[in-house]
Amino acid sequence: MLRTSLCVLAAVVAYGSLVPSSAQPATGPAWLSPHRDNVSRLQAAAQADDFAWQRLAELTDTYGARISGSENLERAIRWAQATMTKDGLANVRAEKVMVPRWVRGQESAVIVDPPEHPMAMLGLGGSVATPPGGIEADVLVVKDFKDLDARAAQAKGRIVLFNVPYTTYGETVPYRSGGATAAARHGAVASLVRAVGPMGHRTPHTGGMNYGDATVRIPTAAISVEDANRLQRLSDRGVRVRVRLAMEAHFEADVESANVFGEIVGREFPKEVVLVGCHFDSWDIGAGASDDAVGCIATWEALRLMKALGIQPRRTVRLGLFTNEENGLRGGTAYRDAYMASAADHVLALESDSGVFAPASLGFTGSDAARRYINDIGMLLMPLGFPPVGPGGGGADIGPIAQAGRVPMMAYNGDATRYFTIHHTPADTVDRIAPQDVAKAAAAIATMTYVVADMPDRLPK
Amino acid sequence: MLRTSLCVLAAVVAYGSLVPSSAQPATGPAWLSPHRDNVSRLQAAAQADDFAWQRLAELTDTYGARISGSENLERAIRWAQATMTKDGLANVRAEKVMVPRWVRGQESAVIVDPPEHPMAMLGLGGSVATPPGGIEADVLVVKDFKDLDARAAQAKGRIVLFNVPYTTYGETVPYRSGGATAAARHGAVASLVRAVGPMGHRTPHTGGMNYGDATVRIPTAAISVEDANRLQRLSDRGVRVRVRLAMEAHFEADVESANVFGEIVGREFPKEVVLVGCHFDSWDIGAGASDDAVGCIATWEALRLMKALGIQPRRTVRLGLFTNEENGLRGGTAYRDAYMASAADHVLALESDSGVFAPASLGFTGSDAARRYINDIGMLLMPLGFPPVGPGGGGADIGPIAQAGRVPMMAYNGDATRYFTIHHTPADTVDRIAPQDVAKAAAAIATMTYVVADMPDRLPK
Secondary structure, three states: OOHHHHHHOOOOOOOOOOOOOOOOOOOOHHHHHHHHHHHHHHHHHOOOOOOOHHHHHHHHHHOOOOOOOHHHHHHHHHHHHOOOHHHOOOEEEEEEEEEEEEEEOEEEEEEEEEEEEEOOEEEEEEEOOOOOOOOEEEEEOOOOOOHHHHHHHHHOOOOEOOOOOOHHHHHHHHHHHHHHHHHOOOOEEEEEEEOOOOOOOOOOOOOOOOOOOOOOOOOEEOOOHHHHHHHHHHHOOOOOOEEEEOOOOOEEEEEEEEEEEEEEEOOOOOEEEEEEEOOOOOOOOOHHHHHHHHHHHHHHHHHHHHHHHOOOOEEEEEEEEEEOOOOHHHHHHHHHHHHHHHHHHHEEEEEEEOOOOOOOEEEEEOOOOHHHHHHHHHHHHHHOOOOOOOOOOOOOOHHHHHHHHHHOEEEEOOOOOOOOOOOOOOOOOOHHOOOOHHHHHHHHHHHHHHHHHHHOOOOOO | OOOHHHHHHHHHHHHHHOOOOOOOOOOOOOOHHHHHHHHHHHHHHHHHOHHHHHHHHEEEEEEOOOOOOOHHHHHHHHHHHHHHHHHHHEEEEEEEEEEEEEEEEEEEEEEEEOOOOOOEEEEEEOOOOOOOOOEEEEEEEEHHHHHHHHHHHOOOOOEEEEOOOOOOOOHHHHHHHHHHHHHHHHHOOOEEOOOOOOOOOOOOOOOEEEOOOOOOOOOOOEEEEEHHHHHHHHHOOOOOOOEEEEEEEEEEEEEEEEEEEEOOOOOEEEEEEEEEEOOOOOOOOOOOOHHHHHHHHHHHHHHHHHHHOOOOOOOOEEEEEEOOOOOOHHHHHHHHHHHHHHHEEEEEEEEEEEEEOOOOEEEEEEOOOHHHHHHHHHHHHHHHOOOOOEEOOOOOOOOHHHHHHOOEEEEEOOOOOHHHHHHHOOOOOHOOOOOOHHHHHHHHHHHHHHHHHHHHOOOOO
């Protein structure tokens, strides 16, 4: 946070002050001038009330967890389509996507000896089941993949726990996705992973895993940080710990789902598209409020506000609520396949899938030529308190089309520590999201989207 | 925290500085002088290592949740008795107490319409079960008892939710203990209470409830703050919400348990007793680390350190690990009954049952004459950073004997917000307790206990 604050301060010194946009002197270069008025209107409207937060609460309260293949998700998709239509967006449509249906079923992980202790656990998405009645075995606690390799002889017939302290998502998530296969290679009968995230309140984190082409597939689950610590301490004391893991997890037949789209059609270059989006599915626990309902609401707001204010940029702005990001990416892949012919017409793709917790920022990945424009537009976000646009644009759902069309990408990034503390947990609810953070996200995304869609020259590749 | 810091500061200015006790000038009046050396030794020994934290971790890791009537509790009691003996305490004994055995069984609370959403819930201790298959009914959300009375006509046949925001434990716990009976009076079929505590991570808080002499007994459970908020928002939007509550909770026959005692026998007045204690049972979820394993370890340390340092005060110091505080108080009551004849020989009773989270403090309840001594001894805690001793001594387990013998009482109080955020939840584990906070508690309790037990004149009534 300190580093960000310093960035903001440095930028403020360079470009202007943090007074409200209505009263402040113009920031940034002259080419932005024709867009300033609409940007001010969009930013003011986004922050005028808590409309976006209320819509987020309505979505998450009414439909809750929205895992691919669930009735909750399909009902939510119908609601989104109907609500976009009511908002007056153009070309509102749901485009069919077949998605996997992974069902958790009943599950538990219990220390049976020393005296019984049920652990806080969540099976990992994609895991197979245990045999009925579960698997009971001694636990081998390892610190990382290397430690497992060093103690390979002890893994046979055991339940391996990867007790890897959280540093960043990127560094620790490989133990969630690949731990089971690594443990199986050494003869383990099941694998557990310390929840990938900072310690919460005994909150395990679920998330995707995959077996790759491994032939031996063992069941796998996350346990809370506290339970992992406990197994570590018991192990360090030389106590033999027996755990019973029982899981009913399995795949059922693929189910029909859909990506939902709505547009503001460009007044001059309607075939050139600025794509903004999110994923509409979530895991089956919690309400998926930060991951990623809020990303859907914030990007949706960009279009709703343009429509409400009668703002029609030169190019088309397309909103995509993608299905099945969490455990298949079928939505993003289907979009690429369906829109391959127009991939190169995508001017910019922006995804919001990291929450909106303050302090937030925008990231960009693209050519230097494009970055110069994006950096300029970023100056318009300074009245909202944003730091300059950083690196690291992108998103899982926009990735396939962006790759196909060499499309510059952006990401809206909330504070990572707060996000990863609750993401993929039952605590991912609307209660911890501040209305002003949703409003700011909407204002920032609307600003960036509108200017890129409205600038006379197309954003360079 | 600010207020406490200012108190400490003011006290430091008045009495001395915060340099280590070994190097600092004497604080407090002259009568303390003969005790200073041993106080310094006790405080230094308590803080020399993380022995107390390690013992706490061993207890909670090995035995976990210790609800009355459980095998975990009885195993932990045997461990405590054996370990006290190893410590060299005198008169180590377990005194039989019959305790209730309330069994939670399977339980769930699900919003069935709008789309299904399982709530984070915990049945309240003492609740009856639902019929098999559960109770399904519309929810009536009320803000408090008055609101329920005003909407009494709507309660019939419904599940009433008391959605009362947490202020203090004292103010909000009546909805947990008495909500079911109030709701039943108006014809409700079940009652839910918003978890009594600050919002955690979707963490419900269990805790005791009682039906008094009510003839109609309806099942009752706590739901997480987030789930209560959600029901409130749905209700505010005019949505009819149906919930299915299923609970198997029931009492089984009373079970034999025990209070465990150990002593440092007084060298001059062995019949005069300074009683320090805690409760050794917990709820059936979490590990009861802050509530109240840490209180047991911290008070136990006072005696262990005296023994280890060869310190034998004039009066007897007695440690009591009481059973069944959480749902019956049979331990504290049995102690009073067994020791009624010597109730008046209790010089002081101190209980630690509010955790040890910083900033901590000591509270005292007794005569002004006694308070003058306690305030003086409190000055010896200033090098540890404690504020002056405040009001509010006491504790559930020491209450009965104190009332019988008109015994002055003290309490060790950890920070209430941190304590009530996790108490009675699965997140009450050793992981969030700092070793230095346990050491400080042990140092403070050892200081107070030793001086009161060793001062030439008996502490006035």
